[in-house]
Amino acid sequence: MSSLFKVIFNRCIRLAGNLIKGISYLFHFLLPYWRFTIPANSPAKIASRCDASIPKIIWQTNYSSRCALPIYVNYLFNRLMSLEYEYRYVSTQEREVFMRDHAPQEVYKAYLRLNDGAAQADLWRVTCLYLHGGVYMDIDAVLVWPLGKTLKHDDEALYIKFKKDYSEFTNYFLATAPKNSDYQAILNQIVYNINHHSELVNKRVYDTTGPSAFNEVLQGKSVNAKKRGHVCIQGAFTNEYFQYLDKPRGKWTYLRDDEVVKKSS
Numbered sequence: 001m002s003s004l005f006k007v008i009f010n011r012c013i014r015l016a017g018n019l020i021k022g023i024s025y026l027f028h029f030l031l032p033y034w035r036f037t038i039p040a041n042s043p044a045k046i047a048s049r050c051d052a053s054i055p056k057i058i059w060q061t062n063y064s065s066r067c068a069l070p071i072y073v074n075y076l077f078n079r080l081m082s083l084e085y086e087y088r089y090v091s092t093q094e095r096e097v098f099m100r101d102h103a104p105q106e107v108y109k110a111y112l113r114l115n116d117g118a119a120q121a122d123l124w125r126v127t128c129l130y131l132h133g134g135v136y137m138d139i140d141a142v143l144v145w146p147l148g149k150t151l152k153h154d155d156e157a158l159y160i161k162f163k164k165d166y167s168e169f170t171n172y173f174l175a176t177a178p179k180n181s182d183y184q185a186i187l188n189q190i191v192y193n194i195n196h197h198s199e200l201v202n203k204r205v206y207d208t209t210g211p212s213a214f215n216e217v218l219q220g221k222s223v224n225a226k227k228r229g230h231v232c233i234q235g236a237f238t239n240e241y242f243q244y245l246d247k248p249r250g251k252w253t254y255l256r257d258d259e260v261v262k263k264s265s
Contacts, residue, residue, distance in 0.1 A: 006230045010144045013077075017070075017142070017236035024069040024242060035246075036072035038065045042079060042087035049084075052153040053177045056085045057134035061121050065089055067139075068245045070238040074142060077237065081143040085135070092117060095124045103127050107187065110194040113262045114209070118252035122209035123194075125174065126187050133178035140243055141172050142236045150231055151175055157182065159218065159225040166227055169214040173232040182217060189213040194261055203257035 028034070038060075048056055058078070067075075079087060090098065099111045107127060114120045125136045135147065143150075151158060157176040159169050176183060193200060193208045206212060228234075244250040 003230060006145050010229050010233065013142060013144060013233070013236050017238075020070050020073050020237050021239065021242070027069050028242075028245070034069075035066040036069065038062075038067060038072065038075050038089050039087070040065070040089050040091075044086050045079075045083040047084075048148075050153050052151065053156050054135065054151055054158075054175050055133040055178070056148075057132070058082055058085050058087045058147075059090065059125065059128055059134055059136045060088070060139055061090045061092070061095055061124065062139040063092060063117050063247055063250065065091060066246070068238070068242040070242045071139060074140060074237040078137065078141075078143050081145070082135075082147040084148045090124075090128075092120075095120060099124060099127065102131055107191055110191045113194055113264070115259055115262055116205055116252050116255050117250075119205045119209045119260060122171065122205070122213075123187075123190055125171070126183055126190060126213075129174055129176050129178075130180060130183040130187055131178060133176055133180075136174040137232065138172040138234065140235050140238050141232050142234070143232050144229065145231065150226075155224060156180065157224055158231070159214070159223055160228045160231050161225050162228045168211065169218050169225065170211045170228070171214055172234055173228070182221070182223065185217045186213050189216050195264075197261040203260060205252040205255060205260055208260055 044056065062071075096111070099108045103111065107123070111120060111123050114123065128134075129136055135151075137143075155175070157180055160173050162168060162170050190209050190213045193213065197203060197208060200207060202212070204210075240251055
């Protein structure tokens with residue numbers, strides 16, 4: 001029965017999201033320079049009832065904390081769905097400081113070779129979750145069920161799958177306890193892809209630092225995974241136009257394959 005409720009709620013979120021997008025086009029037409037600010041930190045709103053293996057921290061990053069209306073509505077909705085969780089927003093500059101101060105040297109060097117913000121965010125999220133644990137969500141990701149009910153107290157990790165046959169892992173939602181050995185393997189795979197980028201058959205951001213690294217490591221393994229429609233979806237409240245309102249053509253898909261990684265000197 002809960003699965004049916006999740007599907008229904010998922011559809012309702014999408015309908016509400018379409019309404020928000022419609023209103024937002026008018027809002028930003030009338031107020032083209034108006035932006036909202038996502039806070040750097042938002043404490044948990046209610047006390048957690050029990051300890052959990054996965055730390056109750058949500059991590060997010062983006063090219064700017066100043067955002068369009070639908071991105072901010074997306075943030076508020078997710079906070080409503082995660083009242084037991086602390087929220088941390090990490091800026092582009094803070095990402096690099098984090099990697100410099102906490103990542104292994106070879107990981108930081110690989111990070112510095114990445115030209116694209118999305119690729120940098122890919123490597124940062126895996127490093128951050130390996131070291132600290134918690135939940136990572138892309139800025140356009142939307143929880144479809146309260147996070148405290150989705151993640152059980154003894155879960156060590158949760159992945160979501162997509163495609164029609166739910167055969168592939170994605171990385172726009174990730175949850176793990178610290179020091180997850182699978183994350184160490186994924187981290188190693190991403191660093192390898194960066195250092196051997198010219199040898200890769202597929203050289204896109206998606207294949208170099210993105211979901212392909214997860215599929216390379218996790219495919220065939222027995223891990224805790226659920227359908228995205230039961231956990232977290234993408235783009236319900238927003239779209240590329242609003243997400244990159246202040247950075248036109250800023251999405252990773254516009255980057256040529258040979259631009260993803262800086263040539264080694």
